[in-house]
Amino acid sequence: MTGFIILATFVGIVIVAFASVVQKRLADSVVFLMGVGLGNVVLFFLFKAPDVALTEAVIGAGIGTFIFLIALKHLGEQA
Amino acid sequence: MNIKRDIPTATLSGFALSAVLVLTLITILLQYLPLSQQRVGDALLVLNEKEGVANVVTTVVVYFRGFDTLGEIAVLFIASLGVGLMLQPNTECRLKAESNFMLQTASTLLFPLILLFGIYVMVYGHLSPGGGFQGGVIIASGVLLLLISHKNFEVPHTVIVAFETVAGVSYVLIGFMGLLLLDTFLGNFIPHDIANMGMLLSGGVIPLIYIIVGIKVGSEMSGIVQNLMQRSDDV
């Protein structure tokens, strides 16, 4: 079952990353990037690396999103 | 967006062709992957039984590659310094509107818990998943919560400078004390009993260094967040 979950999560991450790249509104793009980070957390946990999973969870959910949203606040919304 | 209109067909087909080529090459290479290969960390895993703590990743980050970690927090310091130098801060209030009453109360209530969790992750980094890097970023997230909910909240600049200076200097001092006492930089000079590995005070110098790394990462990340938040809207 581990292999199937890994495969499914990878497919999801690639789809979400492509959606994040081709999205027209930048705020949607940032939210999809958070989805990539969430999938990364699941994969790191499955790969028996709990330290890295904790780091990615903290960084991806908190600081990373904040940095991109601050950039959007200054640079404007539209791509 | 319209993919067909925005991107030329030649670009798309070039991308697809190169992706297919690389994927085919890697699939062919993976057919000959040796299964019982010698791993990089085997020697360090064995060495961890003689001198180390329960979390092997912590031992590798702080003890076996401690000098490397010193360089990495130096990179982090330079990034924080660059953010502070680039952005023009504004000492007046940045947020135009006062945030919600419930948000203010809840964030005041939650901040000590977040701080406590960050300190827990930092202090128990040698026994359970976690450590200085994660704990520092958790503390910075708590500071971020207060920054976006309170209009006039600000971590004083001198506090950030003091924490960061003390942490950086004590990292180097501990390294030189190991060099003085045991002839290795960052040597484990505090007596540590390997028999009770898994207790809180069993790691010697390793938890101490990870707490120092946590303080440094926390103050640097708080500085980055605060500088980004305080960028003035005019100019």
Added chain:
Amino acid sequence: MFEFLNQPEVIKTIVTLGAMSLFFVGLFGLLTRKHIVKVFISIAIMESAIFLLFIGLSFNREKVAPIIDATQTQVATMNDPIPQAMILTAIVIGMAVLALGVSFAIEYYKLTGKTEIDTMNEMRF
């Protein structure tokens, strides 16, 4: 039903192909998007592909996480700690450097009012 996916070769193939596809998605965004924030997002995606490749190739399904406790005392049955230690620091450093890039972009926008990367031609002859 999906037991054949649990073999080590198949897992390594999934990890490599998935990380390569993620890297190519990021590269696609980096080369075709114009807005500077989109470029940073693409760089973040490429970074996460590299992290997944490092951790995934050192992963063995029969072995446990590299933490010694009361039930796991044998180091021979543990995963490789070196890639995890490298990636652990690389994630934090990557985000800090991304913040530096974002602050450059903000200051550049305040000076010139440009966000599209093909109009940033002050240094071009």
